[in-house]
Amino acid sequence: MRIITYNVNGIRSAINKGFIEWLKTDPADVICVQETKASKDNINHKLVSEIGYHDYWYPAKKKGYSGVAVFSKIIPDNVTYGCDEACGNDEGRVLQLDFQDIRLINAYFPSGTSGEARQEFKYEWLNQFYTFLESVKQKHPKLILCGDYNIAHTAMDIHDPKGNKKSSGFLPEERAWMDKFFVAGFIDTLRIFHPEPHLYSWWSQRFPGVREKNKGWRIDYINVTIPLKSQLTDAYILPDIKHSDHCPVFLDLQS
Numbered sequence: 001m002r003i004i005t006y007n008v009n010g011i012r013s014a015i016n017k018g019f020i021e022w023l024k025t026d027p028a029d030v031i032c033v034q035e036t037k038a039s040k041d042n043i044n045h046k047l048v049s050e051i052g053y054h055d056y057w058y059p060a061k062k063k064g065y066s067g068v069a070v071f072s073k074i075i076p077d078n079v080t081y082g083c084d085e086a087c088g089n090d091e092g093r094v095l096q097l098d099f100q101d102i103r104l105i106n107a108y109f110p111s112g113t114s115g116e117a118r119q120e121f122k123y124e125w126l127n128q129f130y131t132f133l134e135s136v137k138q139k140h141p142k143l144i145l146c147g148d149y150n151i152a153h154t155a156m157d158i159h160d161p162k163g164n165k166k167s168s169g170f171l172p173e174e175r176a177w178m179d180k181f182f183v184a185g186f187i188d189t190l191r192i193f194h195p196e197p198h199l200y201s202w203w204s205q206r207f208p209g210v211r212e213k214n215k216g217w218r219i220d221y222i223n224v225t226i227p228l229k230s231q232l233t234d235a236y237i238l239p240d241i242k243h244s245d246h247c248p249v250f251l252d253l254q255s
Contacts, residue, residue: 001029001030001074001099001102001252001253001255002027002028002029002030002250002251002252002253003028003029003030003031003032003104003144003146003222003250003251003252003253004027004028004030004031004032004238004248004249004250004251005031005032005033005034005106005146005147005148005220005221005222005248005249006031006032006033006034006220006241006244006246006247006248006249007033007034007035007108007147007148007202007220007244007245007246008033008034008035008036008243008244008246009035009037009244009245009246010035010036010037010038010244011033011036011037011038011043011069012037012038012042012043013243013244014243014244015043015047017242017243017244018243019243020047020048020051022241022243023048023051023053023071024051027238027248027250028250029072029073029074030070030071030072030073030074030097030099030104031053031070031071031072032068032069032070032095032104032106032146032147033068033069033070033071033106034067034068034106034107034108034147034148035066035067035068035108035148036057036059036066036067036068036069036092037064037065037066037067038059038064038067039057039059039067040055040057040059040069045057048071052073053071053072053073054071054072054073054075054076055069055070055071055072056069056070056071056072056076056079056081056095056097057069058081058082058092058094058095059092060090060091060092060093061090061091061092062090062091065091066091066092066093066108067092067108068092068093068094068095068106068107068108068147069095069106070095070097070104070106072097074099076097076098076099076104077098077099077100078097078098079095079096079097079098080095080096080097081095081096082094082095083096083132084132087107087125087128087129087132091110092108093107093108093109093110094106094107094108095107098140101140101142102140102142102143102144102228103136103139103140103142103143103144104143104144104146105133105136105143105144105145105146105147106146106147107129107145107146107147107148107149108147108148109122109125109126109129109147109148109149109150109151110122110125110150111150111168111169112150112168112169112171113167113168113169119168119171122150122168122174123173126174126177127177130177130180130181130184133145133181133184134184137185137225141225141227142224142225142227142228143224143225143228144222144223144224144225144228144251144253145186145221145222145223145224146221146222146223146249146251147220147221148202148219148220148246149178149219149220149221150168150169150219151169151170151174151175151177151178151219152164152169152170152175152217152218152219153175153178153179153188153218154175156197157199157200157217157218157219158170158200158216158217158218159198159200159214159215159216159217160215169217169219170217181223182223185225185226186223186224186225186226187223187224187225187226187228187229187232188221188223189221189222189223189224189232189235189251190218190221190222190235190236190237190249192229192232192235193232193234193235193236194235194236198214199218199237200214200216200217200218200237200239201216201217201218201219201220201237201239201246201247201249202216202217202218202219202220202245202246202247203215203216203217203245204216204245205245211239211242211245214239218237220237220246220247220249221249222235222249222250222251224251224253228253231253231254231255232251232252232253232254233252233253233254234250234251234252235249235250235251235252236249236250237249237250238250
């Protein structure tokens with residue numbers, strides 16, 4: 001199973017930048033997208049299905065905001081939209097799909113960059129989501145959590161750790177959540193195959209030229225629980241794919 005996670009920063013904008021043409025190249029079997037900023041009825045979703053992808057959408061109630069979707073060439077055994085109150089269901093942040101004995105969760109973690117209130121919401125969401133993941137692992141030991149986490153875990157995951165030590169997305173409390181997350185039984189799949197630095201998945205649009213200079217953050221992940229470790233065959237990022245301020249992250253999983 002080839003999996004991609006990709007924050008498209010608006011699916012309509014991404015389509016205008018060649019997203020559909022990229023899908024036609026068969027980049028993966030399952031593509032999890034975040035920040036769609038649209039519902040299924042807002043776009044010509046047949047463009048996706050005509051390529052051979054089954055599409056599942058979970059938009060936010062607020063129009064033009066947040067939202068996740070999954071495009072899959074493999075028909076899932078079950079699809080769950082949202083989870084519980086911990087997932088911020090009104091904001092369309094979590095979509096769950098079952099493929100035989102594997103549970104895949106596509107998640108768009110909140111950002112705290114807009115102010116203190118949203119940062120506090122982010123902390124609350126993280127704590128509740130952690131509890132939710134622990135309960136899911138009991139029923140689904142083979143668990144994949146992909147998406148935009150909005151957290152750079154270590155100093156190696158951000159181009160300027162010193163300058164961003166007080167920035168949302170690299171705060172000590174957020175990084176400590178990631179520590180706890182990995183200790184609890186998840187694997188950073190990219191680092192299994194690529195332990196080297198300077199691998200980023202997001203570049204700020206506030207500063208011209210940062211993508212060309214690779215001054216980015218790694219905040220997009222495909223992480224798996226330990227029972228799936230033996231099935232990992234490859235993982236990498238695709239920085240040259242440019243439909244968004246993020247880039248796709250790829251995982252190949254042997255069945």
